[in-house]
Amino acid sequence: MASRLRNAGMARLLAFGLCAGSFALASGALAQDPSSLSYAAAQQRFVEQSDALDAADAGVRAAAARYQATRTIGRPEVEIEAQVLDFQKTLFLPLGPLANVGAAFGLDDPLQFRIRELVSRPIITATMPLYTGGQMDAARTGAASRLTIEEAARDDTTAKGLAQMARAYFGRQLAAEALSVRRALVNGIGQHVLDARALEREQQIARVQRLQAEAALEQAMREQEKAEGDVAAAEIGVMGLLRLDAPADLATPLAVPTAPLPPVGEFIATALDDHPTIRKLDASVTLAGAGVAAEAASLRPTVYALAQYNLDRENTLLTDPDFIFGVGIKYKLASGLGRRSQLAAARDTEAQASAGAREARSQIETGVMIAHNRAENARRRHALYARSIAAADEALRVARLAFRELQGTSRDVTDAELLAASARVEQALAAYEYVDALINLMEVSGQMERLPEYLALAGGQS
Numbered sequence: 001m002a003s004r005l006r007n008a009g010m011a012r013l014l015a016f017g018l019c020a021g022s023f024a025l026a027s028g029a030l031a032q033d034p035s036s037l038s039y040a041a042a043q044q045r046f047v048e049q050s051d052a053l054d055a056a057d058a059g060v061r062a063a064a065a066r067y068q069a070t071r072t073i074g075r076p077e078v079e080i081e082a083q084v085l086d087f088q089k090t091l092f093l094p095l096g097p098l099a100n101v102g103a104a105f106g107l108d109d110p111l112q113f114r115i116r117e118l119v120s121r122p123i124i125t126a127t128m129p130l131y132t133g134g135q136m137d138a139a140r141t142g143a144a145s146r147l148t149i150e151e152a153a154r155d156d157t158t159a160k161g162l163a164q165m166a167r168a169y170f171g172r173q174l175a176a177e178a179l180s181v182r183r184a185l186v187n188g189i190g191q192h193v194l195d196a197r198a199l200e201r202e203q204q205i206a207r208v209q210r211l212q213a214e215a216a217l218e219q220a221m222r223e224q225e226k227a228e229g230d231v232a233a234a235e236i237g238v239m240g241l242l243r244l245d246a247p248a249d250l251a252t253p254l255a256v257p258t259a260p261l262p263p264v265g266e267f268i269a270t271a272l273d274d275h276p277t278i279r280k281l282d283a284s285v286t287l288a289g290a291g292v293a294a295e296a297a298s299l300r301p302t303v304y305a306l307a308q309y310n311l312d313r314e315n316t317l318l319t320d321p322d323f324i325f326g327v328g329i330k331y332k333l334a335s336g337l338g339r340r341s342q343l344a345a346a347r348d349t350e351a352q353a354s355a356g357a358r359e360a361r362s363q364i365e366t367g368v369m370i371a372h373n374r375a376e377n378a379r380r381r382h383a384l385y386a387r388s389i390a391a392a393d394e395a396l397r398v399a400r401l402a403f404r405e406l407q408g409t410s411r412d413v414t415d416a417e418l419l420a421a422s423a424r425v426e427q428a429l430a431a432y433e434y435v436d437a438l439i440n441l442m443e444v445s446g447q448m449e450r451l452p453e454y455l456a457l458a459g460g461q462s
Contacts, residue, residue, distance in 0.1 A: 056153060256379050256431050275444075
């Protein structure tokens with residue numbers, strides 16, 4: 001796991017993730033005690049525990065090894081070959097003008113010699129490309145582009161995983177906030193039921209008002225039970241993503257800063273400069289260009305140097321030389337595949353990749369603007385709910401007082417209780433919508449690892 005954190009993308013992730021002032025000390029303790037997790041600690045734990053990131057890292061390592069292999073392209077290739085052969089050779093030697101003399105001695109014309117031996121052929125062969133028409137450069141460029149694509153894919157996987165984890169983390173916080181409001185509502189209406197029963201015993205209110213209060217309490221208790229189920233489900237999601245054995249105490253609350261986010265232009269510039277999708281598509285354009293170069297090279301000749309040495313000159317074939325040194329040239333005159341059509345297809349693939357990269361830039365820029373707008377809208381709405389809560393609390397205080405003084409009804413109190421609870425739930429939803437939009441903004445601008453930094457601006461522990 002530690003090796004992954006030394007990668008460039010992971011190093012940047014930790015650099016931003018540990019930026020909050022006190023987190024450097026807290027993260028060490030939290031790593032030992034996962035039962036209490038700030039968001040920054042949860043982010044670090046996710047990076048360390050995710051199997052998806054392990055798989056992405058393996059892809060990067062494989063691409064890096066392939067790129068490393070291309071760095072030796074162009075060096076001589078040396079092969080050793082050993083053969084054991086049952087060899088037979090028949091030679092015919094015409095006697096020519098000596099045919100009559102040979103006939104006098106009983107020799108046939110031509111003379112026939114037959115050699116049969118068991119021979120070995122240990123040969124070393126070395127070849128080195130001198131000119132390949134651009135194939136070697138295309139191979140190096142292609143391997144480098146594939147490495148960049150794998151690195152960008154890993155960063156994209158990291159960003160998507162962190163976004164999923166962040167939504168699960170703060171989804172659980174939203175569920176916990178809603179549960180807290182529901183419990184407070186049950187307590188408030190429960191106290192109102194006690195008051196209604198006391199007034200009914202004193203025959204100061206009708207039985208129907210007490211029944212209305214009890215019905216409202218039953219409804220509030222059902223809502224509380226549902227909220228408890230929502231929290232349990234959200235905790236299961238967090239436990240699965242963080243590989244926890246038990247629910248954790250999530251320390252970072254839903255919080256919204258009062259100050260606006262930096263201008264949208266800053267996020268757009270960052271996105272266009274370093275978003276994993278853009279890096280991946282730009283590398284795909286380069287890879288497609290390498291494909292064009294490779295197809296163009298297939299239309300050109302190749303030149304190579306050749307050397308061969310026979311290690312056993314005594315026990316060898318009659319036709320085998322002792323050594324060979326030379327230069328060769330090879331040119332393919334015809335191929336089963338239309339090479340010029342292949343070149344045209346490669347150029348169209350490059351054009352397709354370029355168009356895809358331009359479209360991605362446009363979509364990412366639009367996505368950044370939408371996410372920034374959503375976050376700012378949720379931030380302003382969250383601030384407005386503070387006034388709504390204050391007004392609802394005052395209305396609840398007046399309704400309770402009026403009921404005790406027999407100037408109001410039980411329904412007035414329960415309606416006021418529900419209104420106050422609803423305002424708090426709506427404010428929590430606005431906080432979650434802000435965090436959700438912030439997560440989207442960080443993801444679409446290519447800086448998901450900076451989410452703890454922006455959360456710290458809200459005044460909550462990151």
